[in-house]
Amino acid sequence: MLVVTEAIFQPLVHSIRKSFSSLCKTGGSHIRFKFPQEVEEGISRQITAELDAAYAYFSMASVFGRDSVALPGFHELFKEFSNEELQHANHWIDYINLRGGNAKFQSIKAPPDNVDWTPLCAVAKAIDMETKMTQELLKLRELAEKHNDVHAVKFIEDDYLVEQYDGLKKLGDLKSQIERVGDDGVGIYIMDHNILRKYEKKKTPCD
Numbered sequence: 001m002l003v004v005t006e007a008i009f010q011p012l013v014h015s016i017r018k019s020f021s022s023l024c025k026t027g028g029s030h031i032r033f034k035f036p037q038e039v040e041e042g043i044s045r046q047i048t049a050e051l052d053a054a055y056a057y058f059s060m061a062s063v064f065g066r067d068s069v070a071l072p073g074f075h076e077l078f079k080e081f082s083n084e085e086l087q088h089a090n091h092w093i094d095y096i097n098l099r100g101g102n103a104k105f106q107s108i109k110a111p112p113d114n115v116d117w118t119p120l121c122a123v124a125k126a127i128d129m130e131t132k133m134t135q136e137l138l139k140l141r142e143l144a145e146k147h148n149d150v151h152a153v154k155f156i157e158d159d160y161l162v163e164q165y166d167g168l169k170k171l172g173d174l175k176s177q178i179e180r181v182g183d184d185g186v187g188i189y190i191m192d193h194n195i196l197r198k199y200e201k202k203k204t205p206c207d
């Protein structure tokens with residue numbers, strides 16, 4: 001009798017287990033739809049580029065915070081640039097997940113630690129970095145368009161390209177203002193003070 005029962009129920013148990021294991025398997029997306037692999041790889045490279053930029057801005061912020069440099073306004077400004085790049089990297093990761101893809105993480109470059117950044121050099125470097133970042137975003141947009149990935153094209157245009165051009169304009173203005181007042185002396189002291197006041201105003205009374 002026992003042998004007969006096992007013979008009947010064994011295939012049933014096996015089939016139930018199989019259906020559970022296929023429901024709970026972790027590999028493979030359930031929502032991926034028309035998300036080209038080349039675009040996914042391009043976005044992963046973009047995540048690394050954003051993290052590289054965040055690290056570079058962080059290192060510049062650290063120079064302005066030194067007691068031998070003492071430009072607290074530029075220290076806060078470059079920390080904000082760094083935080084923005086980290087937010088961009090996070091936003092890209094959310095986007096890859098939204099499309100049912102996987103972010104692939106690569107090593108990020110250590111910025112040079114022997115540069116005595118002045119405000120003018122650092123802002124010029126920021127313009128250079130942001131120009132290259134914009135070029136990379138345009139290439140990524142082209143790649144998405146080549147694959148007819150309309151969603152990715154719109155995301156790049158709306159969430160990144162608009163901000164890139166606005167950011168470049170602000171950096172260009174900042175460079176002109178530094179050139180006008182001079183990179184060392186009372187002019188840059190006043191400018192730094194004004195930048196710092198903006199950050200102090202942003203803080204809540206509880207900070």
Ligand SMILES: [Fe+2]
Pocket residue numbers: 050053084085088133
């Ligand atoms: Fe960025």
